[in-house]
Amino acid sequence: MALDKIGIAKRIAQEVQDGTYINLGIGIPTLVANFIADDISVVLQSENGLLGIGPFPEEEAVDADLINAGKQTVTTIKGSSLFNSAESFAMIRGGHVDLTILGAMEVSEHGDIANWKIPGKMVKGMGGAMDLVASADNIIVAMQHTSRSGDSKLLKNCSLPITGIHCVKKVVTDLAVLDILPEGGFKLLERAPGVTVEEIQAATEGTLIIEGEIPEMEID
Amino acid sequence: MINKEVRNADEATHDIVANATLMLGGFGLCGIPENCISALVKKGTKGLTCISNNAGVDDFGIGLMLQTRQVKKMISSYVGENAEFERQLLSGELAVDLIPQGTLAERIRAGGAGIPAFFTPAGYGTEVAEGKEVREFDGKMHLLESWLKADFALVKAWKGDKSGNLVFKGTARNFNPMMAMAGKITIAEVEELVEVGELDPNQVHTPGIYVQRIFQGKDYEKRIEQRTTKL
Numbered sequence: 001m002a003l004d005k006i007g008i009a010k011r012i013a014q015e016v017q018d019g020t021y022i023n024l025g026i027g028i029p030t031l032v033a034n035f036i037a038d039d040i041s042v043v044l045q046s047e048n049g050l051l052g053i054g055p056f057p058e059e060e061a062v063d064a065d066l067i068n069a070g071k072q073t074v075t076t077i078k079g080s081s082l083f084n085s086a087e088s089f090a091m092i093r094g095g096h097v098d099l100t101i102l103g104a105m106e107v108s109e110h111g112d113i114a115n116w117k118i119p120g121k122m123v124k125g126m127g128g129a130m131d132l133v134a135s136a137d138n139i140i141v142a143m144q145h146t147s148r149s150g151d152s153k154l155l156k157n158c159s160l161p162i163t164g165i166h167c168v169k170k171v172v173t174d175l176a177v178l179d180i181l182p183e184g185g186f187k188l189l190e191r192a193p194g195v196t197v198e199e200i201q202a203a204t205e206g207t208l209i210i211e212g213e214i215p216e217m218e219i220d
Numbered sequence: 221m222i223n224k225e226v227r228n229a230d231e232a233t234h235d236i237v238a239n240a241t242l243m244l245g246g247f248g249l250c251g252i253p254e255n256c257i258s259a260l261v262k263k264g265t266k267g268l269t270c271i272s273n274n275a276g277v278d279d280f281g282i283g284l285m286l287q288t289r290q291v292k293k294m295i296s297s298y299v300g301e302n303a304e305f306e307r308q309l310l311s312g313e314l315a316v317d318l319i320p321q322g323t324l325a326e327r328i329r330a331g332g333a334g335i336p337a338f339f340t341p342a343g344y345g346t347e348v349a350e351g352k353e354v355r356e357f358d359g360k361m362h363l364l365e366s367w368l369k370a371d372f373a374l375v376k377a378w379k380g381d382k383s384g385n386l387v388f389k390g391t392a393r394n395f396n397p398m399m400a401m402a403g404k405i406t407i408a409e410v411e412e413l414v415e416v417g418e419l420d421p422n423q424v425h426t427p428g429i430y431v432q433r434i435f436q437g438k439d440y441e442k443r444i445e446q447r448t449t450k451l
Binding site for chain 1: 247248249250251273296297298299300306309310318320321322323325326328329340341342343344345346347348378388389390391392393394395396397398425442443444445446447448449450451
């Protein structure tokens, strides 16, 4: 069965390594924070100027001056720091953030990502996404494998305006975990429980590389 | 110390005239110059170019200046959450330049720091790169981006002293410090205006040299866009 959003977040949480600084995008990536193992210590970066994002506040502790990049009220934790937007993106572009997890509308087999604009629809802007994808060494994309109408979102080439090129290394979808190889192509690593290789193949427009037995994801 | 105190937002913004270029601090509705925006709406100054990360919501922040059709151009990174903005954009009444957020922050910082241009990897290979010089550094491609400056920078701080030193709170800092640097005239509104000497110099975020006018703000609403609490 295909994973729900929680399942995707749980699987990505397994990729998180101890002692790292992480930027989580809006949507499924934000959920990942809930499933990081207790024995792992990470610091979450918020592009609007906070390192060390804490949990949502108690009702009486809500502070209009303390929000995350999704404009939700948050808290600080012990060891948090605050800074301005230029410094925040200095951290991002300077390669100091170890892992970026973000959503996408499309990903190509070359690691290109499209997640900011649909021609003909209202353009809201790229926010910090272009800076993040142009800079991060380690980007994991969380997304549905296909669109609501059933079209593959893992493509040979992105059809939508792109956010960045040759940047995505790993994709976790409701159907599969895949690496994007430096020479191009989606290498299938794991299947969602009960999903067959054939189903993944049918849902993938880009080149799918299948070597040997493909294990099922292990998710609690 | 030089005393930069003015009485209120009306006095601080009195010489902002039609077709001026403004910078307005804030991320979403967090850390926005509420008093100066109200004063501009009251004044009705038209044809403004506004450099701000976001464009407010329909009935708050820069959204108030959109309702009164005072803005001719927005330079921002993200402009969702605003139906009036969308209407004006689609009807051609409003122009918009969308810029990657880190590039926007650095262009403003550069404007204040006397750096006319810099290279950044953000936007390479995308439509943001159209018409821009590209150069390779250490095997990676970068775009040339130029500085941004403004006739007036409108910033909001938590505390300030009468010589213009500013202290910000939480994530309300965001774009405010760089905009303070990049305004020809920087107007700071603060929740608490104190006498010179009352701020600890070790804690000052924005040195007063960047600020030309400062006033004690009032009636801060500090609206929250996504009030989220523990379940």
